[in-house]
Amino acid sequence: MAHPKTERTLVIVKPDGIQRALIGEIIKRYERTGLKLVAIKMIIPTEEMIEEHYLLDPDWKKAVGEKAIASYVKKGEKPPSSDPIEVADSVVVSLKKYMSSGPVIAMVWEGGHAVESVRKITGSTEPRSANVGTIRGDFVLDSYQMADNDTRAIRNLIHASGSVSEAEKEIPHWFKPNEIMKYRVPHEATLYNADMRDILG
Ligand code: ADP
Numbered sequence: 001m002a003h004p005k006t007e008r009t010l011v012i013v014k015p016d017g018i019q020r021a022l023i024g025e026i027i028k029r030y031e032r033t034g035l036k037l038v039a040i041k042m043i044i045p046t047e048e049m050i051e052e053h054y055l056l057d058p059d060w061k062k063a064v065g066e067k068a069i070a071s072y073v074k075k076g077e078k079p080p081s082s083d084p085i086e087v088a089d090s091v092v093v094s095l096k097k098y099m100s101s102g103p104v105i106a107m108v109w110e111g112g113h114a115v116e117s118v119r120k121i122t123g124s125t126e127p128r129s130a131n132v133g134t135i136r137g138d139f140v141l142d143s144y145q146m147a148d149n150d151t152r153a154i155r156n157l158i159h160a161s162g163s164v165s166e167a168e169k170e171i172p173h174w175f176k177p178n179e180i181m182k183y184r185v186p187h188e189a190t191l192y193n194a195d196m197r198d199i200l201g
């Protein structure tokens, strides 16, 4: 197995993140953990790119539908449908509109347990229930209920790969191999080296 310090994950600042002028804040949150930015670009995605992106993982549709239904049930509210695939189909339509509505910033972050670390800092899908201290918990307040009432995607500022296998499929969807940089930064020695000799010269 590869060392966890070489793990990579895809992050996208969604159109609402750009509109809210949160690009710097979002990058800062990941950068200050020690994760390394190895690729970045601003683009206006097409609807096809977004549909392909979300359907890269064949299990995503069922999971996204089940997650939405469970959230309604937990709050004692009625979900818009009890069929997870039906819920997911309408989420895909909304996501295509949302994610292609303006520029986004796609990034690849590399470092220790990158996928898990980035998800932890990002917070859970629904900002209403995302923890304080996470990006989604601190900077936005959308909910399943508000999004579904208006037949739109939940506005939660960021996409972050949900698992290592998802990241491995998503990164090549957004970046060519030569757009991903290989380089060192000095603090990697402090984060990862087996011992911290040479501090005192
Ligand atoms: P995450 O982005 O946290 O990995 P998912 O992969 O489950 O979340 O869903 C992808 C995106 O689809 C979410 O970030 C959100 O913008 C949107 N979304 C998910 N579920 C719903 C829903 N039930 N209604 C509206 N939008 C949704």
Ligand code: MG
Residues within 6 Å of the ligand: 160, 161, 162
């Ligand atoms: Mg996801």
